[in-house]
Amino acid sequence: MYLAYLDPGTGSALAAAVVAGFAGAMVTVKVWWRRIWDKVRRRPAETPAASDQEN
Amino acid sequence: MSVAQTGGDAPGTPEVEVGKLAELVPEPASFRDPDNQVGYDAHGQVLRVLRGAAVEDWRALAGATFFADLVADGRICRTEPVDPDPDAAGELTLRHERIPFISYPYEWTFAMLRDAALLHLDLLLAALPEGFTTKDGSAYNLQWRGAAPTFIDIGSFTRQREGEPWAGYRQFCQTMLYPLLLTAHLDVPFQPWLRAQVDGIESGQIRPLFRGRHRWRAGVLRHLHLHDAMQRRYASTSVGEVKEQMKAAGYSTELVIATVRGLRKLVRKLDWRPPKTHWAEYRQTCSYSERDREAKLAFVEAALGQAAAGGGELGLVLDLGANDGAFSRLAARQARQVVAVEGDHAVTDALYRSLREAPDGPDRRVLPLVMDLANPSPGNGWRGVERASFARRADADVVLALALVHHLAIGRNVPLPEVIDNLAELGRWLVVEFVEPEDPMARRLLANKPPGMFGDYRREVFEKLLAERFTIVRREELPSQTRTLYVGAPRG
Numbered sequence: 001m002y003l004a005y006l007d008p009g010t011g012s013a014l015a016a017a018v019v020a021g022f023a024g025a026m027v028t029v030k031v032w033w034r035r036i037w038d039k040v041r042r043r044p045a046e047t048p049a050a051s052d053q054e055n
Numbered sequence: 056m057s058v059a060q061t062g063g064d065a066p067g068t069p070e071v072e073v074g075k076l077a078e079l080v081p082e083p084a085s086f087r088d089p090d091n092q093v094g095y096d097a098h099g100q101v102l103r104v105l106r107g108a109a110v111e112d113w114r115a116l117a118g119a120t121f122f123a124d125l126v127a128d129g130r131i132c133r134t135e136p137v138d139p140d141p142d143a144a145g146e147l148t149l150r151h152e153r154i155p156f157i158s159y160p161y162e163w164t165f166a167m168l169r170d171a172a173l174l175h176l177d178l179l180l181a182a183l184p185e186g187f188t189t190k191d192g193s194a195y196n197l198q199w200r201g202a203a204p205t206f207i208d209i210g211s212f213t214r215q216r217e218g219e220p221w222a223g224y225r226q227f228c229q230t231m232l233y234p235l236l237l238t239a240h241l242d243v244p245f246q247p248w249l250r251a252q253v254d255g256i257e258s259g260q261i262r263p264l265f266r267g268r269h270r271w272r273a274g275v276l277r278h279l280h281l282h283d284a285m286q287r288r289y290a291s292t293s294v295g296e297v298k299e300q301m302k303a304a305g306y307s308t309e310l311v312i313a314t315v316r317g318l319r320k321l322v323r324k325l326d327w328r329p330p331k332t333h334w335a336e337y338r339q340t341c342s343y344s345e346r347d348r349e350a351k352l353a354f355v356e357a358a359l360g361q362a363a364a365g366g367g368e369l370g371l372v373l374d375l376g377a378n379d380g381a382f383s384r385l386a387a388r389q390a391r392q393v394v395a396v397e398g399d400h401a402v403t404d405a406l407y408r409s410l411r412e413a414p415d416g417p418d419r420r421v422l423p424l425v426m427d428l429a430n431p432s433p434g435n436g437w438r439g440v441e442r443a444s445f446a447r448r449a450d451a452d453v454v455l456a457l458a459l460v461h462h463l464a465i466g467r468n469v470p471l472p473e474v475i476d477n478l479a480e481l482g483r484w485l486v487v488e489f490v491e492p493e494d495p496m497a498r499r500l501l502a503n504k505p506p507g508m509f510g511d512y513r514r515e516v517f518e519k520l521l522a523e524r525f526t527i528v529r530r531e532e533l534p535s536q537t538r539t540l541y542v543g544a545p546r547g
Binding site: 009010011012013014015016017018019020021023024026027030031034035 | 220221222224225228277278281282284285286287288289290292293294297298300301303304305306309310311313314317318
């Protein structure tokens, strides 16, 4: 039942933007870029905190 | 006023006031939105009880120009507030027009689902510039007045928030676009898929069917492959988080309109026509003489007049095994609504296409549905009642069963008493045709069965069974002498 915890609506929201044409696709590209950038920036600072929480 | 509750087990649960909703018979499909629930009162009126934000949404909607225009031309069902203001508990009750016969997308033909999808998109294109959208995109939000679709879920309209994508996109794909792609591009009937899954077809389920050259067919790459890939990629990401990021990246209502326009262009392009060989085969199955046909039309017309004479205008006539709809059109001259049920998708689709082009008049009161009468729609969805079975929805004044009984009794091995019981359950009056075993069409069916298997399939047996359930008020043998028509009136 792990699939019940996954929400396909998030991908659908982004897909709805992509199908809006070039401007919509650009929005999706910006979101992707933003998410990658956030991960890169967050990683060094967050790793110890995440380990603490797991313990 | 709130939803009626009969006390709570949890300590400190406050007493909840019993309100109007408690007096209604709830619509089994209306349970997902607690602020927006539909039920039926003792007079059979369709009422919708709104509370909370739904009341504000309705007030804004009632003042919108697009809404008034679409209600006026029938594309949205007629709706009015029972009282102008909410009651002391803040609830507002709306009254809807009653749809003559509720049907479901798995009973519609390709062209019907396509027209329903176009109507949904047209509503959105009218609503978005005025700051409204729909919360969902379900095919079940559409119903039919004869051969014309209408949008029934007023509660689906809400204010469009700037920067948010259309929340109904996925549901639209699952219940309308994917079924259309399946039939238009692959010639695979969508009805069994929709009947099996009330939430529609998931992208992952049909993606493997659209590999190779089919990947490049209209709408497939974007709305199916890309959509499915993105659903998988972001399945564990919060939708709220992504929406905020989209807003920050410049997503706007103009882009929502562009999405809907693109979908509309795609749906208009999709079409399905059966192979020509289908029509050649079909003509061989409905060949009877012109004299028989004329006699049959005259008999059915007189029978309907006889049924109407008992109780005034006929409400619902069911034409079971409707073929090209000739008898449905005839019945529509005397009835408010005719439902033409036919098992052949291509024939039903052709009937729908011809009815939708008909000028205003009786023909527009015919609703064609595609269904195998030996396997009619069951109860579906939550607790098996969210989508009612065909038998539960069928409460006809007159049932027409012309050239049908031999298909069920011989073709599908249904015992004759069961066939007549079933017809009696669906309506009050019955106009039925018995085809003798010697008839060329019955002989064709019998040729595929072991000899002697249908010893009871005889006119005397049929008449006896019919007389046990109806009063036979009319009987006529057709000129071919292998077919007899009967009118059964309700007993007592």
